[in-house]
Amino acid sequence: MHAVSQIIEKNLHPGEIHRSCLWINPEKDDSWIKAATNCVSLKLFSQDYGCFSFLQRSGAEVEFSAFPQASVDKYSWIIVNLPRQKALLGMLLECAVGLLAEDGILWLAGENRAGIKSADKLLKLHFAQVRKLDNARHCTLYEASKRLNQQVFDPLSYRLEWTLNYKHKEIEVISYPGVFAHGRLDAGTALLLDALAKMEIEGDVLDFACGAGVIGACIASNRPQARVTLLDTSALALRASEETLEANQLNGSVLASDGLLELEDQFDLIVSNPPIHAGVKTDTRLSMRLLESVPENIKPGGSLIIVANVHLPYENWLTQRFRHYEQCGSNNDYKIIMATK
Numbered sequence: 001m002h003a004v005s006q007i008i009e010k011n012l013h014p015g016e017i018h019r020s021c022l023w024i025n026p027e028k029d030d031s032w033i034k035a036a037t038n039c040v041s042l043k044l045f046s047q048d049y050g051c052f053s054f055l056q057r058s059g060a061e062v063e064f065s066a067f068p069q070a071s072v073d074k075y076s077w078i079i080v081n082l083p084r085q086k087a088l089l090g091m092l093l094e095c096a097v098g099l100l101a102e103d104g105i106l107w108l109a110g111e112n113r114a115g116i117k118s119a120d121k122l123l124k125l126h127f128a129q130v131r132k133l134d135n136a137r138h139c140t141l142y143e144a145s146k147r148l149n150q151q152v153f154d155p156l157s158y159r160l161e162w163t164l165n166y167k168h169k170e171i172e173v174i175s176y177p178g179v180f181a182h183g184r185l186d187a188g189t190a191l192l193l194d195a196l197a198k199m200e201i202e203g204d205v206l207d208f209a210c211g212a213g214v215i216g217a218c219i220a221s222n223r224p225q226a227r228v229t230l231l232d233t234s235a236l237a238l239r240a241s242e243e244t245l246e247a248n249q250l251n252g253s254v255l256a257s258d259g260l261l262e263l264e265d266q267f268d269l270i271v272s273n274p275p276i277h278a279g280v281k282t283d284t285r286l287s288m289r290l291l292e293s294v295p296e297n298i299k300p301g302g303s304l305i306i307v308a309n310v311h312l313p314y315e316n317w318l319t320q321r322f323r324h325y326e327q328c329g330s331n332n333d334y335k336i337i338m339a340t341k
């Protein structure tokens with residue numbers, strides 16, 4: 001069980017029964033089963049599709065979306081797991097406060113190295129009483145009560161729009177806190193777009209790990225005949241991608257998937273700036289694991305194009321899985337690799 005789940009479980013007291021509980025972004029484990037014994041009803045909410053699928057398989061009542069659905073009855077207890085993207089916490093807390101009953105309590109738990117220790121400042125914006133409930137296993141758990149105010153949470157107040165230029169066209173990008181490279185073009189993605197701008201792209205294209213949909217939208221805007229699918233595990237990224245396509249009046253479909261697990265189709269081209277972060281750590285094996293089954297989803301003669309940090313050894317991995325690969329762009333920090341099946 002994850003350390004954050006352990007500190008939450010340690011502070012559950014038998015016999016203390018809450019009316020209704022919402023747990024926002026619990027870890028991928030079974031800690032919810034014990035929490036369920038402390039409330040009449042427990043609902044889990046996850047913004048991560050992999051975690052959502054796991055919790056659903058284990059029998060929990062769980063929702064996957066960008067923001068939890070408003071319920072008629074407010075929750076008497078809300079547990080929030082500290083998100084690893086710092087910018088996301090303010091938005092999640094405002095959203096949670098909007099769902100909490102006046103006499104409700106909120107728990108916020110997270111790892112010390114992920115910044116939980118300074119999160120009490122944000123809690124104090126919404127609650128008159130904030131106390132540290134526990135500190136163990138390099139994690140901290142806060143309890144907040146006596147809600148100060150309650151506005152109707154409006155996700156649009158967090159929506160950010162910015163533009164980029166791709167092949168002399170302005171592309172409007174929509175983003176939310178917590179989405180990769182919120183409000184800016186990532187340097188690796190920029191190099192990838194430079195390389196894509198020089199290529200003839202046709203057929204079925206997958207923007208794998210799409211974030212705000214920058215790559216997919218650029219391709220769809222210049223190749224209206226290409227059929228573009230944008231895939232990510234993050235509900236916020238998928239919402240941003242949908243809105244990016246809509247803002248530019250582009251066709252494309254959006255798919256929630258943990259890696260390629262939900263993908264049945266084969267593509268002429270899979271393009272990606274793959275994730276290399278697991279939790280707060282950088283873990284380059286994550287991208288290799290996620291890309292493991294990529295060849296099965298590429299049509300014969302089709303290609304994979306990725307951007308990678310120059311020091312990452314993708315080449316050995318590609319040699320074993322593709323007929324041919326070449327580098328088609330680089331700078332001091334990144335390289336673009338194209339592998340053909």
Ligand SMILES: C[S@@+](CC[C@H](N)C(=O)[O-])C[C@H]1O[C@@H](n2cnc3c(N)ncnc32)[C@H](O)[C@@H]1O
Pocket residue numbers: 050180181186189208209210211212213214215231232233234237257258259260272273274275276290
């Ligand atoms: C480096 S970002 C790239 C985002 C976007 N393509 C861009 O270039 O701006 C990687 C993306 O991978 C997504 N991701 C992380 N783990 C994933 C997984 N298991 N399956 C699918 N997507 C994942 C993240 O949500 C994030 O949006």
